[in-house]
Amino acid sequence: MTEVNTVLLYCRSGFEKECAAEITTRCAEVGIYGYPQFENQQGYVLFRCHESDGAITAMRKLRFRSLIFARQWIACAPCLENLSSSDRISPIAILVAELPPTSELMVEVADTTEGRELHGFARKFSSALAQALRREGLMQPRKQRADWRLHVFVVDGRTLWVGVAALGNSSSWPMGVLRLKFPQQAPSRSTLKLDEAWHYFIPQRRRDELLRGGMSAVDLGAAPGGWTWQLVNQHMFVTAVDNGPMNEDLMESGQVEHRREDAFTFVPSKPVDWMVCDVVDKPARVTELMLSWALNGWCRNAIFNLKLPMKQRFDEVERCLGYLRAELDAADIDYRLQARHLYHDREEITCWLSLTPEG
Template structure:
């Protein structure tokens, strides 16, 4: 049997992050800055359009614990790298993996994945079939529990090529609960626009289930700035909120027909509510610093308790612009807030921000 030329990275020497294709430099910059702030500096290893970043440091296990998934912006998933295997023989990829994992504690689950990139997507079939073969082998070796156990680390096998795999582990309580870090959302036929998926994903990703239940209750009142054609308003009405939709453009009639929507033909960037609201959401196309400043005004003046808004990023220096806008928002809001931001799967050249009263989880 042919032997694989295996390169094994020392246990805990790197953090693996998945990201949107083309945003590897932004994730690398973010990990570098956050690692330095945590006292664990290192260096990133990546290439543009790979869809993932490896960040090497002296103690990757400690860094993975200190970099909380909800606090990362450009990482869809955050994992501790265990081993890197190159030159895998297609006839036997399992034996080198078992050897690399020998002596490790049992895992509670197995996910076999691939980067969400042009090069990675053709590996989806391999990932599906290989998981079915690897799972019983891991159990026979005592490396995988008989049934999924959330209290144990999860094993991730990420194929970056047919003969090249990354082995990593994740904490189910501190990571994306979806393979590839991508929630599987379906665009319903009556959604006014695809942008509805952005708000749905934001509510899943930026809020814990407990926070969502506490902060998004039927009967609450919200404003949707720049609402037309009504995608974000529609999502809020599905949560049974009363929505003031502010836009000079038209809303879809079936959104108005819910009886929960008041459409104001006005400039969402300048309108302010006559009384405080529970929520404000905003997906207007504007300069990100201008949006950040306006959103800060809403929170500072008490016009809303919680907000979700998008910041459209420039083509260059996107990490620098992200930091600048979030710092600007925090400074001008002039009140203690929970602030979380993420580049969602359904985002493009933008990030989505939650600001409000939720406690950091």
């Protein structure tokens, strides 16, 4: 039997170290041991499990959404190297025959300059490969749902990784990336971070409940209004807190009150449905601010960014989120906390803290 002992994880280029530290830590917590391999700026990490089926076991024991820095993960068979350009499909078919049944296929590349140059090849190869595998009975018909999705990760034209990801425990987006179009009316490109956060964190079944018109919101560190624009676009009434100027068109909406105050000392007159925060400050200080809002019951939901230091970024994330969870647990507060290094994030992660009964 082919060993499936390598977890391949996609990540933002430059965050391989954080992705590697995280998967190593999370796997060890559930008794899966191994070691990571990566090169800086390559856009992916390999985690080599000591057990022969360790990658499949990891997918069964870990929740993909517990990972912050991984955009996607795949349980892989041994790497295919030195492939002939005249027949790449036959070696893949041999591996697929020993993997769990699948009915979907994604052929993907790293989100790097080198990877993007392979997009055309990946797109064409995906169609040819899917047809060949279905013809040989190695992939189920499209309409027949399987528990796993087949992935082929293209390193270059002669080097491929073949593996699977559990449909209910992986990203459904190609390359693990949600592509959003920048709205030209928005005051800044940071607007895409909040838009992506809502798509990622809030289940579709709860969007109408949690993003209703007429809700109240506070935007801490609002200027010039990228995140406020998203709140207004959801027909919410917003208190924008920032000493800097807000976008004039946004202010003319009639849904925004601009308070020229410090985000760290502002107190709402009454609890609000949403608080969002994109303040540029030390992550520990922002964490304390979020804890204050939660302990005082000033909001029902919060989305906030933690700007990461240049070094020990994973350790800082662990400290901040661990501290926040410990303090909320000590206060006996029901909550749900998720975090993600979003596609539109840079040197930061985005978090959702829900204090509503269903979380």
